[in-house]
Amino acid sequence: xxxxxxxxxxxxxxxxxxxxxxxxxxxxxxxxxxxxxxxxxxxxxxxxxxxxxxxxxxxxxxxxxxxxxxxxxxxxxxxxxxxxxxxxxxxxxxxxxxxxxxxxxxxxxxxxxxxxxxxxxxxxxxxxxxxxxxxxxxxxxxxxxxxxxxxxxxxxxxxxxxxxxxxxxxxxxxxxxxxxxxxxxxxxxxxxxxxxxxxxxxxxxxxxxxxxxxxxxxxxxxxxxxxxxxxxxxxxxxxxxxxxxxxxxxxxxxx
Ligand SMILES: NC(=O)c1ccc[n+]([C@@H]2O[C@H](COP(=O)([O-])OP(=O)(O)OC[C@H]3O[C@@H](n4cnc5c(N)ncnc54)[C@H](O)[C@@H]3O)[C@@H](O)[C@H]2O)c1
Numbered sequence: 001x002x003x004x005x006x007x008x009x010x011x012x013x014x015x016x017x018x019x020x021x022x023x024x025x026x027x028x029x030x031x032x033x034x035x036x037x038x039x040x041x042x043x044x045x046x047x048x049x050x051x052x053x054x055x056x057x058x059x060x061x062x063x064x065x066x067x068x069x070x071x072x073x074x075x076x077x078x079x080x081x082x083x084x085x086x087x088x089x090x091x092x093x094x095x096x097x098x099x100x101x102x103x104x105x106x107x108x109x110x111x112x113x114x115x116x117x118x119x120x121x122x123x124x125x126x127x128x129x130x131x132x133x134x135x136x137x138x139x140x141x142x143x144x145x146x147x148x149x150x151x152x153x154x155x156x157x158x159x160x161x162x163x164x165x166x167x168x169x170x171x172x173x174x175x176x177x178x179x180x181x182x183x184x185x186x187x188x189x190x191x192x193x194x195x196x197x198x199x200x201x202x203x204x205x206x207x208x209x210x211x212x213x214x215x216x217x218x219x220x221x222x223x224x225x226x227x228x229x230x231x232x233x234x235x236x237x238x239x240x241x242x243x244x245x246x247x248x249x250x251x252x253x254x255x
Contacts, residue, residue: 007083012035013088022086025227056080068124093110126174145162151197187248190219214251216249
């Protein structure tokens with residue numbers, strides 16, 4: 001399928017993890033891709049993957065507003081005007097799970113990457129979408145932000161709740177301009193990093209119980225999330241906006 005043929009997409013935090021799989025899927029569906037990531041090492045590795053060979057990588061820190069402005073200027077200098085924005089960068093940054101152990105700094109770091117970075121990048125991208133009368137914004141929420149978490153803390157849950165609510169308001173505001181805004185909300189997706197976090201924070205018995213609580217009886221894969229993002233990114237999804245799509249094997253459901 002080439003559902004985003006001719007489109008240009010920006011995926012944040014996409015040299016590794018879910019973002020890299022999302023970027024690769026959008027390339028496979030025909031898009032030209034811009035990627036922001038802070039890790040030079042991850043960028044070097046991502047460049048080796050055949051799907052991301054032609055992606056435009058800009059290295060920088062998404063928690064720094066000035067650096068975001070610089071990176072967006074670098075894309076503009078390469079003539080990249082984005083039709084699709086995937087605000088993917090985020091995470092609990094391995095801050096403590098226990099509420100009383102989370103410091104102010106833990107809260108600030110998690111909010112900066114999950115919420116403020118998405119706000120700032122969106123602010124740069126949306127004017128171009130308004131001008132062309134077309135846009136697809138896809139934010140990464142989480143099962144944690146929808147239903148609470150088994151292994152991350154209140155700061156991450158609150159940050160994902162914020163981005164999910166922001167998604168609804170952006171859908172309201174930018175709908176008249178041909179721009180949809182949706183969120184994909186994954187359950188635990190077994191990247192090497194999450195595998196490490198789960199094994200630190202849960203016993204093998206707890207992990208087994210968690211999988212048994214998932215109706216499809218397996219953890220998520222990066223491809224599961226990439227497929228959901230590609231669905232929202234397509235031209236044909238233009239009547240679907242303000243939606244929070246659970247990608248969690250049925251572990252959390254809402255009617
Ligand atoms: N992995 C999961 O199980 C899971 C589940 C639900 C939601 N999510 C959400 O999906 C998104 C991606 O998660 P992931 O597990 O792939 O993330 P990850 O921690 O593996 O990070 C992916 C990339 O983001 C980059 N990055 C981190 N901080 C950055 C910064 N300040 N500036 C620029 N780049 C930065 C990293 O270098 C890395 O390449 C996040 O929003 C996360 O909250 C993940």
